[in-house]
Amino acid sequence: MVVLGVEFSASDMNYVAIRSDGDSYEIMTSNRMTLGGTRDRNALVAFQDAVKAVLNDVDPDILAIKGKPESGKMQAGAASLKMEAILLANTPCAADFVSGQRINQTDDEAPSLYAYLQPALKTAVAAFRREIG
């Protein structure tokens, strides 16, 4: 099973893909993508092309997205919402929105990953643990 964990932060999409055959997992790939502009059609198309390249490469069974409120004081920004929409529209699999509470129950960290990628890893691991029960 392959889980692609994603966290949106400002105009960045941080992702970590994990692969597992049982209870343990290994990190397949990780990186950061940046959306160049929220009202620039070409920037959105380029971001979509890059997202599709990742989805082709990773071929996830589950897309795990760190949930962000769409309204209220802590609501996601325009860039986050647009990146999330592009990702959801292009993903070939089911999406699991992982709450902050579920992420906090996961203490997994990978020293090999940058600090900014740890939330995406935790998101992927939380979705993976729910899947295997």
Place this chain on the structure above:
Amino acid sequence: MCDYPEEIKDGLAALETDYRDFQENNRGANGFLFFAENRISGRSVAIKFYCGEPGERQHDEPRQLAAISSPNVLPILDARMVSDEWGYFATPRCLDGDLDDLIEGFPSVHCAVDAAIGICRGVSAIHAERMVHRDLKPGNIVLDRGAPRIADFGSVRALDEGEETTHASGHSVLYRPPESFGTDTYGRGGDVYQIGLITYQLLGGALSYNPEAYLNRREWKEYQEIEDQVDRSLYVDGVIERRACAGRLLDLSTLPPWVSGAARRCLNELTEPDPSKRISTVSEAAAKLTQVRASMQDWWWDAGSACVTHGQTRIEVRPVGDGSYEAFQIKNGTPRRVRGKRKGSLQQVVQQLP
């Protein structure tokens, strides 16, 4: 059309029932390429005749092309055999030319990076089918309404079960990844390397198609003493190979001054001669390129001036004689010198701007 094999003449005659206005195209390597228009739909198509010994791999090119579904890979419309050895397949004709045409027209920074990301998307679809392209170069990528489409599948190879590499292609020595020279192996990282070279060209980096341009003075002298044309060609290939293996094929100083440090680092990572240190997947390359895109303003060339837009204001860096440049602000069509900015080289003026 009288110099073609009889099978092609017969094939073209049969195609005339459905197509008209045939035009030959001399860019088609490894076969014969024609453009034509469908008599009913009016759609312009490219028809490629290819030859192969009867056997399992005879129809690799159309089969591999048909296996890929991506907006950045040319789709196949039809394929038929015209004899035991000859067959043809038809694809849509892309009227916007190829990536060489785009490069010659000096695309804007964002247009260049967007094309590179589009190529990554197409190649990721090829890699997802456990195939490698092996011959990515501007001439093999056509443009369809601004989007790049990988067109030539003559060098594509499927990776055997459990294998991550295959034999290297003998095509286009300029684009061959360094590891393919010594070991004759080619993996997904080879395609990443070729995307790196193409991205460098798209951003304005110089990569001459004249092999003699790669010779230094000593090599030029040795080259002049070689009489046989084949030996000359092999000599130049050796020079290019050594440059590629030493990581000296690209000259980042030829890039325009607005190409950011992040972009230059990315180009180095894409074209790193050691494949174990190179960006290993096209998805990683695409992700890096989105960061590169965001790190640069959308500069472009317009009639000798370097231009960029800041909101409603257009800035032009114009040549003002004696090799120096000066920045002008264009508002309502009226140019005014940008206050507080000195004349200087293109790089000096661009670096003074916000």
